[in-house]
Amino acid sequence: MADTYTEIYKEMGLKTKKVEADGGYIGGDYCHEYQVETEVGEGVFFETEDGSYCAHEDVAKFQRDSVNGDQEPLPMETIEQPDWVKTMEDNEKHYGLPAKHFLKNVVYKNTTTNEIIIVGIRGDLDVSKTKIEKILNATGQIESADEEDLKKLGTKPGFVHSWGLDARYIGDLSLKSVTNFIGGQKTETTDTKNVNYGRDFECEFLADLAVAYDGAMTEDGTKKLIAKTGVEVGNIFQLGYHYTKMMKGADFIDEDGKGKPYYMGCYGIGLGRTMATIAEIHNDEKGLIWPSCIAPFQVYLAPIGKSDDVFEKAEELYKSLEKSGIETLYDNRRDKKSGP
Structure with a gap:
């Protein structure tokens, strides 16, 4: 098929x-x-x-490419961080590192059960809602959490922790691709670095939850x-x-x-x-060019002028085309100019 x-x-x-x-x-x-x-x-x-x-x-x-793959896991530590660092772009600017070095948490809600789901993922990747719905068998039931949902968790946008909140934590495969993440436990003035999945935190499970990208x-x-x-x-x-x-x-x-x-x-x-x-x-500067199999007619036949001889020849040609099974639009108007 x-x-x-x-x-x-x-x-x-x-x-x-x-x-x-x-x-x-x-x-x-x-x-x-x-x-x-x-x-x-x-x-x-x-x-x-x-x-x-x-x-x-x-x-x-x-495939999730490796980040800091040549490094050994370092001890996790809390570091000072300016209060203006809230978004992924802020992190890149402050630390001078690309987004793939940072932990990111995206929060969703199951509209049927009201369960809050926090998806951990590498900072340069986007979460696929479709993949979440499929892995949780919840098609059409997953939507982004709003600020009120976050408030009930005791947090707010930009400050969602990678562990410790009263929510269901699941993770993308990319969490295992980075050694010594930055992020995970942000406050107004601090965050954590050298965070490693499996040692410092874990999710209920890891799965393919990210949107692919060009390259x-x-x-x-x-x-x-x-x-x-x-x-x-x-x-x-x-x-x-x-x-x-x-x-x-x-x-x-x-x-x-x-x-x-x-x-x-x-x-x-x-x-x-x-x-x-x-x-x-299928078009050009004059309009549509229908492929033959869907064109309403294969031939447009239009005798020009008012001569009886021309119309007689056109009539003969039309009948010949019809006999041959060729769909033809025969414009036999005698008062037309030069086109349909």
């Missing part, structure tokens, strides 16, 4: 990418989006130069990821037994006479998005 999708879009003049994606509410084992790469696209995906890996930013996996390496470290933008024009959901195992009677009798659940797939082509993307790509 995946190859069929590719051929369908190819016939319509679109070069698509089969992009690993998140199934969201629909669920299932895995899914793919069909993206058309274009600068006006609203979706972001990552692809290797050879095309062997292609994934939406919601699910793209990547990151693939999970196995062999190829570079390139960030691209595109328009999603279709998708395939490999539902597997996600629904049929919950349905009574959604099974069949196999060749051995045993009942087995149906294996499902879900397939969609966004007609509106597809037509808009075709229009975006």
Whole structure:
């Protein structure tokens, strides 16, 4: 079916990418989006130069590069810090170090349970809400915590600790990529340095919770990821037994006479998005150039002038085209000028 999708879009003049994606509410084992790469696209995906890996930013996996890997873990200590240092940019400016050297904590709330979730991550990376929802099996239930939520924790923006608060702590894999972090226990005038995961603090678990970035390496470290933008024009959901195992009677009798659940797939082509993307790509200074398979007509036949001979020849040509199965718009108006 995946190859069929590719051929369908190819016939319509679109070069698509089969992009690993998140199934969201629909669920299932895995899914793919069909993206058309274009600068006006609203979706972001990552692809290797050879095309062997292609994934939406919601699910793209990547390797966390090592920071201070040549150092030994030093004793954690509390250090003085000016009160104006509150954001990651402030930290970079004050310490003269890139963001990857700092601990960052991003706070979320489960809207169903009201549980507060603190995600620990390296300072240069962004948290993927989609990955959090997937790992916690909480699709559509995770949102950013607000200042009132932080107040109830006894903290405020810029001062969230990496351990010690009454919240659920989970962490990105990047927490293990840095030796001697800066940050983690900020106050108005101090913070901590030489903080190391596993020795000084731990989370409930570590997982892939970060958004990939342009230039990151693939999970196995062999190829570079390139960030691209595109328009999603279709998708395939490999539902597997996600629904049929919950349905009574959604099974069949196999060749051995045993009942087995149906294996499902879900397939969609966004007609509106597809037509808009075709229009975006296939045009020139005079307007749209519809690919032949979706053009309303293959030929526009317009006899010019008012001569009966011209119209007779045009009539013959029109009938010949119709007989050949060529869709033709025959403009037989005698009072027209020179175009439709």
